[in-house]
Amino acid sequence: MTELNGVIFDPETGATLHIELARSNSRRRPRVDGAYDIIDKRAKVRNDEQNIWSNNGNGGSDADTEIENSSKKGATQRKRKADDARSAQNALSSRKSKLQDGISPCSTLFIANLSPLCSEEDIKKMLSECRGFEVLKMQNKSGKPVAFANFSGIEEATEAKEKLLGSLQAAADDAGLHLEV
DNA sequence: AGCACA
The missing domain is CATH 1.10.287 (Helix Hairpins)
Known part of the structure; x- marks a missing residue:
């Protein structure tokens, strides 16, 4: 988890990672609202x-x-x-x-505001330490790199999100910075 | 704030 420092979260640039549950356009459950x-x-x-x-x-x-x-x-x-x-x-x-109940329409994590320094492999390495991690897809559109991480279930996804945010917080503390999420 | 692929 120490490799996180300066890779995903970069104290030099002050880049912060934004993580949320992804919006899904699954055909099974098209509209939540x-x-x-x-x-x-x-x-x-x-x-x-x-x-x-x-x-x-x-x-x-x-x-x-x-x-x-x-x-x-x-x-x-x-x-x-x-x-x-x-x-x-x-x-x-x-x-x-x-x-x-576990009938998860889309248990995907949406990760944005990535540091340009971190590669897909870096994130994958990070996520593979989280329970239920399955697949990571990255997309670089119009200078806004985002990543989608598929998990086996919503609970796993939220757990991973919390874990990542925790790590970010730790890294920020380590660098003596304040993190806004 | 920025959400794709099957």
Whole structure:
């Protein structure tokens, strides 16, 4: 782990490594936040239904009852919005628990802001010390080198991320620097 | 902040 010093994290240039869980465009689970889209559609449909109802029900269109109806409508809309928010929460949390069950859609670490000095082999060497590390792919696009590290599972990926950040912190302390992550 | 390949 001492080889880390000056390779991945370079105190000379002050280059810091950014590590996060990668965004995945896996076809199996395309949208993590798709719940909101569905709920938006639902809300629209409900509003339309409400308009139809109030139009039919009013018939003779009295001014006083119209005001009364509109205030009632506002109340029910507010309540439904709250309900929607709650169901969105439920959907998200249920999906999250699915993720933690190990059905991992994408257990990849996204590594950015790499030092230009560190090679793919260097990172690979680093990552191979982490549990569940599988494959590393590097990409050098428009002067922003980034790396994708595949792990066997999300838990392994997060663990590796924590480990790397820890090592970075250690290296920074060693060099008497402050690290921002 | 910058997220590809299967």
